[in-house]
Amino acid sequence: MGQVITLTSGKGGTGKTTLCAALACCLAQEGHRVLCIDADVGLRNLDISLGMRDLAPISFADVLADRYSLSEATPHPEFPNLFLLTAPVSEKPETIRFQDFGALLDTVRQYFDFCLIDSAAGVGDGFHFAVTFADRILVVATPDPASLRDAAETADQLSLMGKQDIKLVVNRVTPAVFRALRWTVDDVMDEIGLPLIGIVPEDSKVVLAAANNQPLILCTDRKAARGCLHIARRLCGEKVPLLRIH
Ligand SMILES: Nc1ncnc2c1ncn2[C@@H]1O[C@H](COP(=O)(O)OP(=O)(O)OP(=O)(O)O)[C@@H](O)[C@H]1O
Numbered sequence: 005m006g007q008v009i010t011l012t013s014g015k016g017g018t019g020k021t022t023l024c025a026a027l028a029c030c031l032a033q034e035g036h037r038v039l040c041i042d043a044d045v046g047l048r049n050l051d052i053s054l055g056m057r058d059l060a061p062i063s064f065a066d067v068l069a070d071r072y073s074l075s076e077a078t079p080h081p082e083f084p085n086l087f088l089l090t091a092p093v094s095e096k097p098e099t100i101r102f103q104d105f106g107a108l109l110d111t112v113r114q115y116f117d118f119c120l121i122d123s124a125a126g127v128g129d130g131f132h133f134a135v136t137f138a139d140r141i142l143v144v145a146t147p148d149p150a151s152l153r154d155a156a157e158t159a160d161q162l163s164l165m166g167k168q169d170i171k172l173v174v175n176r177v178t179p180a181v182f183r184a185l186r187w188t189v190d191d192v193m194d195e196i197g198l199p200l201i202g203i204v205p206e207d208s209k210v211v212l213a214a215a216n217n218q219p220l221i222l223c224t225d226r227k228a229a230r231g232c233l234h235i236a237r238r239l240c241g242e243k244v245p246l247l248r249i250h
């Protein structure tokens with residue numbers, strides 16, 4: 005039985021889409037069968053981070069409406085066991101029936117090892133839609149006070165919804181910030197109230213890869229790509245030491 009993992013955040017722009025794509029590619033590279041679902045209805049961009057922006061966009065709404073079947077999800081050009089269902093552009097989150105999406109994910113669990121859902125920012129309809137049926141949730145924050153506070157509030161909302169497997173990813177970490185704030189990993193976990201599953205460094209390759217329509221992990225195996233590979237391995241149950249930010 006596969007697992008559905010949603011990446012979410014309170015604040016926008018923390019790196020959900022970037023990390024969703026990179027983790028999906030890492031899991032696919034490790035041999036797992038992976039489906040990515042872009043749940044950012046109206047503002048899709050997971051295809052760009054996956055290096056799939058020129059490919060036919062079949063959306064999860066197309067599958068819900070029986071215009072396409074799940075087996076027609078767009079395959080990745082470089083990872084044959086990675087597939088994408090993009091977000092519809094002209095529908096609103098509130099027009100998509102929660103229960104239909106839940107039923108689709110039940111089928112997805114039968115055919116894929118991992119389904120990674122890229123959530124919209126905030127805690128509105130798009131957030132509820134993306135997290136309601138997830139087995140595991142990754143809250144993505146950046147190491148600034150506003151983002152960390154929003155992550156803590158998101159974690160509280162998720163707990164109220166009865167979600168239990170929630171982990172924190174801190175993205176865009178620079179050595180200077182860690183040094184200047186004299187942070188330890190324990191401080192960050194205490195502040196948010198969530199266990200940390202990984203740290204991803206700030207890395208200019210993230211923007212360069214997206215600009216070249218290339219998945220990050222095919223451009224480099226260092227910095228952000230390495231941070232994502234470590235998180236992917238931890239998602240599979242491996243013990244991998246936390247990345248050192250020098
Ligand atoms: N580790 C990183 N190093 C450098 N730049 C990064 C990193 N992670 C993300 N970015 C950049 O930050 C910006 C926001 O990233 P992304 O779109 O993945 O965030 P998001 O959380 O999905 O945003 P939204 O809430 O709007 O959906 C992008 O320009 C991306 O290239």
Ligand SMILES: [Mg+2]
Nearest residue numbers: 020021044123
């Ligand atoms: Mg996004």
